[in-house]
Amino acid sequence: MIDFIQQYGPVTQALAATLFTWGVTAAGAALVFFTRTVNPKLMDCMLGFAAGVMIAASFWSLLAPGLEMAEQMGQIAWLTATIGFMGGGIFMRITDMVLPHLHLGMDLDHSEGIKTSWQRSTLLVLAITLHNIPEGLAVGVAFGAVAANLPSATIGGAVALAIGIGLQNFPEGAAVSLPLRREGLSRTKSFFMGQSSGVVEPIAGVIGAMFVVYMQEFLPYALCFAAGAMIFVVVEELIPESQRNEANIDIVTMATMGGFSVMMILDVALG
Template sequence: MEAVRLFSSISPVYQALVATLFTWFVTALGAAVVFLKKDINRKALDASLGFASGIMISASFFSLILPAIGFAEGSKIPSWVPVSIGFLLGGFCLRLLDRVIPHLHLFSPEEKAEGIKTNLPKTALLILAITIHNLPEGLAVGVAFGSLGTAEGSSLWGAVALAVGIAIQNFPEGIAVSLPLRREGMSPFKSFWYGQLSAIVEPIGGVIGVSMVLLSKALLPYALSFAAGAMIFVVIEELIPESQSGENGDIATTGAIIGFVVMMILDLALS
């Protein structure tokens, strides 16, 4: 209880930093599986990717869009206007990063690399793909904690629930980065190092998100929905296609449904 009281007493910036360092740490735990295994069953990987997509869809709705609508109500413009604008901007921003940053999705051949053409090795392209994925997650957590310092009705536990949900799905993400690198011939330590490094953008995104919201209360509904749009882009562009690319579509879909419910319970129980 003392730790909870101490955490609630610090500024939202430090809360967001601690929360996103936690999500990074869980990614590192997942990446550390490479010291125990060299490969992972494809069914388990597809199920975990589906689970991660369910977590992110649920978090986008319950932890970001619904609060954004609530914070936008009572203003001079309809509540759907800032939420729609923020959501679209989030999706378009991730689309821009997707077009510019060279990367390679998990099960794609090297010639299918996206973004600006480079001579980067396949391992670097795989790491960059997950790095793009992790940025909106950190942003979402930062915005959620930033709302605590700008808007009445914001719930510390709601922000904590979002961080916990993202951390849960970060564990299989760490596995999904480190084990393919190990299969490519990289040493266990290097595979772990680059696996955890892919999530280092989450604390960066968290600080950016919380700072953006604290600058202006009026930005809150835009920022929350922006993070939601960015996360939904990642789900549709990356997680769902990857989870369905094998022969385990039903397992991946089941994982997505379970992930959605887990995040919904976390948000509703803690908010």
């Protein structure tokens, strides 16, 4: 499979990979055709698993290669990593402040970003869309890094990242479509809105790949930027949402560790 993927350019690879991750989001949203709800404990565990995957991906697939590339390029590695990592977090914080959205389980009066009269369903979709941006960007940057021919960037590692992001997108699709169905929307509309939260990933993926292909001197910063953006999402949203029910904290914590382990295995085995 790796040999087949290598036949194509980094932008095409990034597009294909992020179309896959979008497809998994749609698969999760498709649960709405079979049920109106998922056991809350199971949903919390799935969100915890997603958090673990993103934490592991942030380090193994983005931050560590970014540090290595910075050294190979003669940069001050820790400074490059810090600037890129914090830049990603600051970018997400600014986006979080501006983009209207509503986190899962919150009442409409707890919506964040610029205040609007948009419906609750739209705000829920935008909340998931918000953290799909760094996921798509991360995949695109990873494939773009391979084109730089640096030893720390491998096609296997980029594929592992895409698979990991895809795995954690499944509960995100369900987390949007199922609440919308319970609020009275039709199955078709709930599915459409649930999967639409992933449409930003191919866009961000292509932008990320093109950026590093044409501006390779910024590649270490871009990798660390994507890592910082993903960690912001995990700490600000996924972990709090997965541990909202105190009775589930222990099992959700183990699910988070399981997600980290799965992503670590994927990255080490394929990378």
